[in-house]
Amino acid sequence: MVDINNAIIREMIISEKGFLDVEILVSLDLFSEIEKLKKEKNAIILAHYYQEPDIQDVADYIGDSLGLSQKAESTDADIIVFAGVHFMAETAKILNPSKKVLLPDLNAGCSLSDSAPPALFKIFKDRHPDHLVITYINCSAGMKALSDIICTSSNAQKIVESLPVDQKIIFAPDKNLGAYINKQTGRNMLLWNGACMVHEIFSMEKITRLKIRHPEAKVIAHPECEEPVLALADYIGSTTGLLKYSQTSAAKEFIVVTEAGIIHQMQKSNPSKTFIPAPPNNACACNDCPYMKLNTLDKLYLCLKYELPEIKMDETLRLAARKPIDRMLEISAHYGL
Numbered sequence: 625m626v627d628i629n630n631a632i633i634r635e636m637i638i639s640e641k642g643f644l645d646v647e648i649l650v651s652l653d654l655f656s657e658i659e660k661l662k663k664e665k666n667a668i669i670l671a672h673y674y675q676e677p678d679i680q681d682v683a684d685y686i687g688d689s690l691g692l693s694q695k696a697e698s699t700d701a702d703i704i705v706f707a708g709v710h711f712m713a714e715t716a717k718i719l720n721p722s723k724k725v726l727l728p729d730l731n732a733g734c735s736l737s738d739s740a741p742p743a744l745f746k747i748f749k750d751r752h753p754d755h756l757v758i759t760y761i762n763c764s765a766g767m768k769a770l771s772d773i774i775c776t777s778s779n780a781q782k783i784v785e786s787l788p789v790d791q792k793i794i795f796a797p798d799k800n801l802g803a804y805i806n807k808q809t810g811r812n813m814l815l816w817n818g819a820c821m822v823h824e825i826f827s828m829e830k831i832t833r834l835k836i837r838h839p840e841a842k843v844i845a846h847p848e849c850e851e852p853v854l855a856l857a858d859y860i861g862s863t864t865g866l867l868k869y870s871q872t873s874a875a876k877e878f879i880v881v882t883e884a885g886i887i888h889q890m891q892k893s894n895p896s897k898t899f900i901p902a903p904p905n906n907a908c909a910c911n912d913c914p915y916m917k918l919n920t921l922d923k924l925y926l927c928l929k930y931e932l933p934e935i936k937m938d939e940t941l942r943l944a945a946r947k948p949i950d951r952m953l954e955i956s957a958h959y960g961l
């Protein structure tokens with residue numbers, strides 16, 4: 625047993641697959657312990673808006689997928705703790721390979737990323753050799769290596785519009801984002817049949833009923849939602865876009881149609897406004913991403929303390945995956961995104 629600041633930490637069994645049996649009998653002040661470790665180790669915590677509020681509160685930077693990638697590339701910290709899901713931490717490693725990149729729980733995957741296995745996608749791509757491949761960042765490094773340009777929800781439209789109108793395009797893996805961009809741009813991109821389990825579960829009927837009960841509320845939705853749900857929205861955008869809209873809009877009430885973690889920042893920056901999480905299409909009132917919520921403050925602390933689990937990557941794969949991300953970052957910089 626080890627005594628740290630009046631707290632008792634019992635045996636921790638750590639494996640490269642994650643923390644198997646972490647038992648902390650503590651009254652540890654994790655917030656101050658994490659702050660100490662960050663300074664000692666020159667570490668930075670990058671967190672996605674879908675992380676639990678405590679994690680957002682200890683993060684050095686909170687953002688959407690584009691902002692997080694840009695931050696991961698530019699940081700001079702020695703250690704990047706990525707409080708998000710696996711593809712995000714992997715992207716940080718691809719962009720900044722000399723850094724140690726840690727993910728609090730290696731099982732934090734993504735249903736959207738899982739919907740596009742690279743071997744299957746390669747067969748599909750080979751059938752359409754005249755198509756350029758634009759892939760949403762929510763995918764594995766293997767998928768990125770098969771792509772021409774990566775995009776996120778905040779730059780997808782600009783990236784598609786930057787290409788000649790007659791350019792044939794495959795868009796993967798999110799069919800909902802792809803369909804939304806097709807609608808916005810008038811293109812006819814070929815869509816891979818993938819989707820996010822969290823954004824597909826929202827109920828059009830329940831949102832409609834909420835709108836009737838809150839007639840002044842603005843419906844704000846992420847483009848990973850299905851078309852009938854997006855049709856109800858007053859504003860559609862990335863998580864950063866949704867947050868900015870909630871800050872600048874004169875409205876006092878918002879029905880938020882994305883993972884509920886974003887509401888923490890919305891409420892913090894707009895304390896007098898009301899944010900109503902959109903209900904899912906089942907009896908459960910919860911619209912949390914089960915992968916994002918695998919990360920906890922305990923795991924984040926242990927991850928920083930023991931520098932595990934770490935993201936490792938084959939260098940040939942990393943270089944192949946980097947090219948389309950660089951194209952995304954160049955186009956984004958060109959448009960000031």
Ligand code: 13P
Binds near residue numbers: 689846861863
């Ligand atoms: P953005 O934060 O880039 O909008 O992405 C949302 C998402 O689903 C991340 O997994």
Ligand code: SF4
Binds near residue numbers: 820
């Ligand atoms: Fe993946 Fe959806 Fe979770 Fe985002 S919210 S990490 S797209 S499963």
